[in-house]
Amino acid sequence: MNLHGVWAIYRFEMARALRTLWQSLVAPVLTTSLYFIVFGGAIGSRMQTVDGVGYGSFIVPGLIMLSLLTQSVGNASIGIYFPKFTGTVFELLSAPISAMEMVLGYVGAAATKSVVLGLIILATSAFFVPITVLHPGAMIAFLLLTALAFSLFGFILGIWAGSFEQLNFVPMLLITPLTFLGGSFYSIDMLPQPWRTVSLFNPVVYLVSGFRWSFFGKGDVDIALSLGVTLGFLVVCLAIIAWIFKSGWRLKS
């Protein structure tokens, strides 16, 4: 096992974030505050409670998930896309490092960054609304699993992308809509049919629901199902990455 190599990639990726520490911190704190002002303050004051939870508190898990998904995909995809773009990928491909070691470095760093970000958003939220976490262990587990799964997805995206446009295309046209329609800011029980049933095909529903369960002990779908879908997505991404490295798809000619 080339642990020095994994560590080198991990440190390199973390250093990239530290160089822009200011932006990495200020942007999520500002965005979270804006959401609370708009959704919590302006709209939430007319909504009162959802499932017996104040609306402001209700949206916290969804808000964290929204950032977690976009940041995981963004970080991991740029991490591997940029070396392809600048040509420095030659060094990675010629290094004595296995596919899984490379993934460990890149995806590990991307997931670390989004988990830290999720915790920052959680801390920021505590300034605006009362927060209780019923199942802290499950909350951390969901945070880690989701960050990992979507960092893997971002890694695949970064390998697939042939241009910066394509790199931005998927998060904008896929991740953001799925998150907004995935019950981040509402309970899917609030939707009329057939949209409630359609929503069940959105994987993000299961992530948000499971995460919300860890806060309030209640979700849109069963917690076991949430966990199963999250793990399933993770396994699918891992399988795709294994295939990519075996075939050299978009990496080697």
Next chain:
Amino acid sequence: MPEPILAVAGVSKTYKGGFTALHHVDLAIRKGEIFALLGPNGAGKTTLISIICGIVTPSSGTITVAGHDALGDYKAARRRIGLVPQELSVDMFETVLATVTFSRRLFGHPANPAHIERVLRDLSLWDKRNTKIMALSGGMKRRVLIAKALAHEPEILFLDEPTAGVDVALRRDMWKLVHGLREQGTTIILTTHYIEEAEEMADRVGVIDKGRLLLVEEKAALMHKLGKRELDLTLVEPLAAVPPGLERWQLSLVNDGKVLRYVFDATEEHTGIPSLLRALAEQSISFKDLETSKSSLEDIFVDLVGERA
């Protein structure tokens, strides 16, 4: 011959579009030698290097690095190899020291500041170690790429077109560095389309064109084997045509008839020079200067490629 440090056997590469970049290449590299892969642009030099280093997948054939199969046992094989690519692909936002240290770790070695310092000093990069790479000149970026390739103390160093677009000072430094590395026992394989580079640096030369390795020879033997020489006689009176009676030497007139040229083979027992000079004296053709020159590797190469085309 002792076990080669690098053995390429029957390697072919056909790209997806159907273009065949390499046709069944066999090559054995000796430990500690400087080998020049010489060929025009698009001959397949970079493809061959990329296959050995693991960047391009071969369509067929095997590569063995110090006894390790480069596909099956790729970690052991790649740990021994350092690659300096042709393109200036570097992380613009990193400092010199950070990027070179990164390379060493990526290749599975713990940090070794003393070694990194030595490499950076050898390449005149030590003063720039905390400079961001984007602030460096093209020549300096190339030095950084060399430092990165040497960071993990490779046994085999590949230099892909090391002096393409490089100034004279760096070229001289590079040659010095290559000879220094050879003294430490590093095997060096370089590609070039500059013949003088191969001539200056290499122990052996492989000539490649259109994806085929045409020949591999000791440089000296190659020069000797194909080494034609030219005898140039600068005439006192220019001639309009080669005078009759001198046909058997197949002479030519150059430089507006001021120079009479005779091409001969220096390895032959009878070069034909004494008889030519006698014949000239008999015809009262006098010359004021005489010069012989070795044909360069360039001439040899042009001949070779021309013959097979």
